[in-house]
Amino acid sequence: MQRACRKIEDDTDEYHWIGPAGKLPSLPLRAGLFLQASALQFLKLEGAAAVAPFCKEEECPHEASQSQTGLCDDSAALCFCRCSRAESVALVKNGRAAVYLVRDATPGQPGDVAVADLKRCLWAISDVEISESSRTGLLPLYVGEKGQFTSLPVSVPELGREAFFYKVSPQGIFLIGGSPEGTSHAIYTLLRELGCRWIMPGDIGECLPRTNNLALPVDEKVDGPDFDYRIVWYAYGCSPAASARYNDWLRRNRMGKPAIEHGHNLTQTLSRKATYEQHPEYYSLVGGKRVPQQVCTSNPEAVKLIVESIREFLDKNPHVESYSLCPDDNHDFCECEHCKALDVGHMDRGGKPSVSDRYQIFLNQVLDGLHKTHPGACVTTYSYNLNHTDPPQKTPVNPHTTVFITTSAFCSAHGVDDAFCESRQDFKELLKEWSRHTKRLILYEYDPVPYSGALPWPMWEAHIHEAPIYKQLGIKGLSFEGQNSWAAYYPNYYVAAQMMWDADQDGHAVFKDMLQAFFEEEAPAMEQFYEAMQSTIKAFRPKAEWGLIQYPELFPPEVIDRCQQALDSIDPQAMRSVKVRQRLQMVELSFQEMKNYLALQSPQKILNYEDYKAHVDGMKGSIDSLHSLNEDFILADIAHEKTGRAISDQFAPEQGFLTRWRLIGPFDNPGMEGHDTPYPPESAVDLSARYPGKGGEVQWKMTQSPEWRAFVDLRAEFEEKNDVCAYAVCWVTIPDGPRQAEFRMGSNDSIKAFLNGKEVWNHKIQRTGTIDEDRVLVELPSGTSTVLLKIGQTGLNWGFFFRIMEAGKDVPLQGLTASPDPPK
Ligand SMILES: [Zn+2]
Ligand SMILES: [Zn+2]
Structure with a gap:
């Protein structure tokens, strides 16, 4: 130990640490950069001011065999080795800027928000302001699209819209995007490398390191997302203030979506040209009566008007890449003889006679008409209605058909292709079937089930498992319908966002890294908490239906006890930052809501009306406290409605x-x-x-x-x-x-x-x-x-x-x- 200390003092900066992972509980030196506990103490003992930059062990450019050039702490088998300066490039050194920004500074550029965020983060991390003028000794940090620079000292390859060129070298740092989106992704890739995390919207979700020294390993790559369309969105909407925080979260987590529209939009498209009142015969015949729920898609006049309606829309909204012709949200497809004659007698796996062939015939006609004036235009449909889940059986699919394939008829707990879940295995079959017809497929997941009332519903394991499968199947995008109740669902959404960007990464490492950044020294306890909660999904074998009816079966008392033990292991008196305290409080309150809800769902355990009332009040109180602490923690109205209405104290x-x-x-x-x-x-x-x-x-x-x-x-x-x-x-x-x-x-x-x-x-x-x-x-x-x-x-x-x-x-x-x- 002594020997090691002296040697480290000899060289004042830039060490890589290469040690065996998992030997001792790890401690964050800075978020994203980890150091084994004994090594940190060891360096603290030495009053080492210049412990940074440490890199993550797996990123250390040194081979383990070189560690003899460094020093070993025999007791913990930790090794240090000195790295030459050239292998990492400093952005901030000893509290001073080591780079300056080079960019197109014309005001009003679309990428300004991300650039401003980059400067803000670097300042928040190290109190250093990055200037935009060159000074001797400073390295250039180029940020922008290729076309924004008159000359660049590196050659940048052709880049797709969301792709970017990322280079860290002793000559400079280059964040060059194929578009403003690509540049934004490059900026947040760099910030992620520096240890920045945005776990949930708002300040409470931001995890930034604090240090006087910031450096990045030498690197060069072209990177971009694994899916073109990546979004977690709120089924119930949100306030304008929450919306601004949510958009920041999306941008910082490198989400993005092209203008591929979806939503139940069929009758609305027709009614812009002919309403049900004006022309009931254009609408669907159900039980002998024309109703405005769907369209009589075999009526040539209706098809013609729909084409005109879409043309007018596309002329006003030329950026729209795929127009939504998703059927309305019901099963009332037309029963007229012309429509029925187009069905092929297939029973849909949704349980009703399929209308997919007749619907595709309709979409093909619309696309043929549309392409006369708008070549290349696309339309969207759903695989969703119980008679329109399967692809058409006999009708060719125009390749300009975009399909959002929803999981609505499938199990709500497990991931696609889960070993025990026949329902999600069948879902994979459905994806394969559709992928034989069109390449424009977008996965529509519910996270969590609708009507979940903001109660915890662990889905991150499913997302980790699913993402590479979707990528393999050639799925173009992932759209997750969620709720803006982050107290319960932040692990689902954060992990989903990372997997959408890079489907092949180690999702479990992403999850651990998230807990480490979010809970710092309490990460191990929180890992136990979430492991207990997640274990129930693995053990649950029936198909999980929508809604909360199976909730008590999903979360039996022994699971809740294990979660409670994990929370109890956290010392309430321990010193910790305000943010970590609030995050723990958030989890605690959400768990209280869950426990009270489960108690109310076990009537045999409730002693009397007072006992019942106490649980109702407890549940309501947790929801209200969460909401008053932070608007993003819970969508209180919906939580009260979905969990409370059935069991409120009105009774x-x-x-x-x-x-x-x-x-x-x-x-x-x-x-x-x-x-x-x-x-x-x-x-x-x-x-x-x-x-x-x-x-x-x-x-x-x-x-x-x-x-x-x-x-x-x-x-x-x-x-x-x-x-x-x-x-x-x-x-x-x-x-x-x-x-x-x-x-x-x-x-x-x-x-x-x-x-x-x-x-x-x-x-x-x-x-x-x-x-x-x-x-x-x-x-x-x-x-x-x-x-x-x-x-x-x-x-x-x-x-x-x-x-x-x-x-x-x-x-x-x-x-x-x-x-x-x-x-x-
Ligand atoms: Zn009809
Ligand atoms: Zn299942």
């Missing part, structure tokens, strides 16, 4: 919900046909009767929701969970009828209500079920009335909310009593 017993019922079922309900099939309980309620049901004989039984839970949970009551229906009955009594009252219902899925044997409500629908979504006025006679409900189920969750209110008022009907027992 106090005094709200009038009827939770004690007798049930009978399940009866068959294929394709929701059971909704219209009058099973025996509909004609008479006989509590002693037995009937053939789905899966065996059925009879009446009692159910009672906990007093604090308004939802009558049928999933818990019946074994059969798909394509079934059931009846619920209770008896309500008023002393002073007849009185006007309001039945208020919510159901998952369909519902019928009968009052004293007479149908008073009928709603055939698939939905998730929230309180009071259906309302109907009824007249209750004096005495006791029979209320019979019929609930239809298609898949996953099912059940209902039911209460009887004063007509038109938000108060329960006065004097009403209810019982699951008939009057004696």
Whole structure:
């Protein structure tokens, strides 16, 4: 040790450290540049002012065999060796600028934002201002597009739009882009090399090193993204302030997207030329009636108008590379004989008869028409609607067809081609099938599932696994529909952004590097936390559906305990920066929300109404605290809505919900046909009767929701969970009828209500079920009335909310009593 110290003092700067990785917990010297703990202490002991620049061990240009020229710390087997100055190039040295900027300084250049950011970052890292005038001893740092320089002392190859030439040499540093975007990517590539990270939007997400010495290894490369189209976007939008921070995050993480449009835009395109009211015959025929949901795509007049509509749009928006002709968001494709004649009888893997051939015939006609005036124009469609997921079977695809292939019908937890996930294996098949028809394919992923309510949903492993597969398959772009709730989803989005840039890099190293930059000395604990959370996805074998119904199965108590242990291992008293404290607080609050939500989803564990209320308040409190700490942490309205509406404190017993019922079922309900099939309980309620049901004989039984839970949970009551229906009955009594009252219902899925044997409500629908979504006025006679409900189920969750209110008022009907027992 002594021996090593003396030698290091001999040479005052520029050491590379080459040591065995993972031998000791690593500590950041600067973000992105790591040093083993003992080596750092060793250098600190020596008061080494000039420990930088260290490079990452894997970047050390020295062979290990050369380490004998350096020194060894035998105890930890760490080696140092001196590097010659020529092998790295300084930007800042001993707190002084070592470079000056050379660029086209005409104001208003598109790349100005990135250049300004470069100067800001270098200043924030080392308090050094990079000037734009040459001085003796300073190296030139060229930034811009090739055409912006009258002469460059290096030869730059031809560059694609987003590509760039990157060179670090003793003659200068060159960041030359094929376009302003390419230059911007070059700038952020350099800043990444220096250890800068932008984990999430805003100041809280920025991780910059602090040092007096900044240098880069000698290097020369042409680089660019692996996918042309790279974006994580917000399904629910955001405020203007959040939008500015989000755009910075996109730019700094080298995201980008050409003007390839998508979105449900078919009827809108036609209606600009002919509305449904003017020409219903141009729109789709469903159940014998023209409806404005889709277009009658075999109608030549409609096709002609759509071509004109797109022409006009492209003339006004010439930058648009592919115009969206994605069908509207429903299955109501035209049933007219001309349209149907174009179908080829293929059953789509979405589960409905395919319309992909007729839709492609339509797109081909549109493209043929469009190319007469706009050669090369492209149109976009989705592989999304349940009858338009598969590619066409017999129709050739015009190569100007762009397809966004969505994962909506597939598993929401696993990555494509996951060993255990048949659904995502099938998704890979779908990609292959489409790739035989067009090269213009863009992957449309949901991250996380819609309706996730800002609850954690680990997807980074899936992204790491998927990116190289997508690249291999020749996918042109990746579009991830997300939410601006970064507290839970920053690991998903940050890792996705890096994999979109370079699909073949070590994604696990990216993940670790992210935690190191974001949590510094608490990175090991946070790694345990996320490893526990992620482990559940690996262990979860069923297909994960949209929504939160499987959430408690995804995150069983032992996983939550492991996460908690990891957080508990962090010493709350330890000294740390304000930013790291806030980041830890962010994770803690998001985890609190999750724990409370899970508790509310385990009714058997809730003791009483007070206990229930405490969890509801806890969950709401975490959401509100997150939001008040930072607007980007959580989209509070959506989180409250998606997680809270089904379990909010409105459901106090005094709200009038009827939770004690007798049930009978399940009866068959294929394709929701059971909704219209009058099973025996509909004609008479006989509590002693037995009937053939789905899966065996059925009879009446009692159910009672906990007093604090308004939802009558049928999933818990019946074994059969798909394509079934059931009846619920209770008896309500008023002393002073007849009185006007309001039945208020919510159901998952369909519902019928009968009052004293007479149908008073009928709603055939698939939905998730929230309180009071259906309302109907009824007249209750004096005495006791029979209320019979019929609930239809298609898949996953099912059940209902039911209460009887004063007509038109938000108060329960006065004097009403209810019982699951008939009057004696
Ligand atoms: Zn038609
Ligand atoms: Zn799966």
